[in-house]
Amino acid sequence: MTLLDLETVSKRYGPVRALDAVSLSVPPGSRTAVVGPSGSGKTTLLRIIAGFEFPDSGRLSLDGALLADGPAGVPAHKRGIGIVSQDGALFPHLSVADNIAFGFERGAPDRASRIAELMEMVELDGAMATRRPHQLSGGQQQRVALARALGRRPRLMLLDEPFSALDTGLRENMRKAVARVLQNAGITAILVTHDQAEALSFADQVAVLREGRLVQAGSPQMLYQHPRDRETALFLGDAVLLPAIVRNGFADCALGRVAVESDHAGKAEIMLRPEQIRVVVDAAAPQNGGRVVDVQFGGAICTVAVALADVALPPILIKTSSVALPAAGNLVRLDVTGKAHVFG
Numbered sequence: 046m047t048l049l050d051l052e053t054v055s056k057r058y059g060p061v062r063a064l065d066a067v068s069l070s071v072p073p074g075s076r077t078a079v080v081g082p083s084g085s086g087k088t089t090l091l092r093i094i095a096g097f098e099f100p101d102s103g104r105l106s107l108d109g110a111l112l113a114d115g116p117a118g119v120p121a122h123k124r125g126i127g128i129v130s131q132d133g134a135l136f137p138h139l140s141v142a143d144n145i146a147f148g149f150e151r152g153a154p155d156r157a158s159r160i161a162e163l164m165e166m167v168e169l170d171g172a173m174a175t176r177r178p179h180q181l182s183g184g185q186q187q188r189v190a191l192a193r194a195l196g197r198r199p200r201l202m203l204l205d206e207p208f209s210a211l212d213t214g215l216r217e218n219m220r221k222a223v224a225r226v227l228q229n230a231g232i233t234a235i236l237v238t239h240d241q242a243e244a245l246s247f248a249d250q251v252a253v254l255r256e257g258r259l260v261q262a263g264s265p266q267m268l269y270q271h272p273r274d275r276e277t278a279l280f281l282g283d284a285v286l287l288p289a290i291v292r293n294g295f296a297d298c299a300l301g302r303v304a305v306e307s308d309h310a311g312k313a314e315i316m317l318r319p320e321q322i323r324v325v326v327d328a329a330a331p332q333n334g335g336r337v338v339d340v341q342f343g344g345a346i347c348t349v350a351v352a353l354a355d356v357a358l359p360p361i362l363i364k365t366s367s368v369a370l371p372a373a374g375n376l377v378r379l380d381v382t383g384k385a386h387v388f389g
């Protein structure tokens with residue numbers, strides 16, 4: 046089942062291909078995160094879904110109804126799509142209550158009860174209803190913006206970097222709160238973010254854009270463990286990339302023999318996520334290891350750089366806990382858990 050369907054949507058700005066034949070299906074009730082480097086087309090995609098822009102070619106439909114077919118289609122205000130932007134875009138001269146009620150139908154009889162219900166939904170204290178936006182924290186302003194967008198009972202909610210102005214702790218709380226609110230209201234959402242960790246934890250589906258093209262879409266686990274290419278792998282998190290010879294479900298590499306999930310045979314590049322590698326101090330100078338050349342203490346997560354026995358390879362960086370942290374100069378063994386991903 047699909048709520049929003051994009052078929053080969055393309056958009057150019059002069060010589061720039063902002064979107065190049067992007068196809069994407071968004072299931073009802075799901076949360077999709079769109080990620081990609083700066084200039085990859087995320088905002089353009091969101092603006093086309095919202096109806097602020099029209100594609101040059103390609104089609105998009107919502108719940109089976111056509112929203113746009115090339116440059117013609119349904120205008121933004123008739124799409125039933127809600128938007129929460131980075132700055133919340135609240136009206137500074139209106140109270141919280143008036144901001145929330147802005148999208149209601151004129152003279153809505155249940156105005157007060159709906160405002161109260163929406164404030165409760167986004168976990169805002171009812172006493173704040175009479176405040177102006179400047180009397181709220183960044184997180185509270187974002188909750189008002191979300192309540193206002195929810196008040197229009199949208200079929201689809203677009204979230205354009207709504208957490209980016211918040212600091213780390215608050216950001217995580219807001220992300221969880223928004224996910225909960227959307228889930229409880231059964232609203233399908235699309236989030237645009239620069240933050241890979243945010244995308245992986247918020248979404249059921251992650252879509253990676255690069256230079257206007259959709260590189261890969263799938264569940265966060267699938268993309269993290271089986272990225273299409275090394276660029277996507279590195280975009281979604283830290284990765285250890287090693288040359289290897291692959292055969293019969295195993296790869297021979299600088300870390301010894303590692304299981305792989307691939308029927309590839311021959312030379313290939315393999316990828317391990319750093320958390321798959323355990324550093325064990327082992328004075329026996331093991332084959333599957335090397336010498337620690339640098340240790341960066343980082344509290345819960347520390348980074349250990351290990352120069353491999355194969356000097357042609359750069360040192361690999363491994364994230365590890367501060368418990369039993371090796372020291373620079375130690376000889377270490379690198380034990381791998383799970384399977385490596387094979388590119389190619």
Ligand SMILES: Nc1ncnc2c1ncn2[C@@H]1O[C@H](COP(=O)(O)OP(=O)(O)OP(=O)(O)O)[C@@H](O)[C@H]1O
Nearest residue numbers: 058061062063081082083084085086087088089090
């Ligand atoms: N109105 C416009 N006129 C000309 N070029 C544009 C316009 N809007 C976007 N572009 C170009 O289209 C490409 C995609 O831009 P877009 O804003 O969609 O990327 P983005 O992934 O959202 O980037 P960021 O993460 O920096 O916000 C960029 O090369 C951008 O310069």
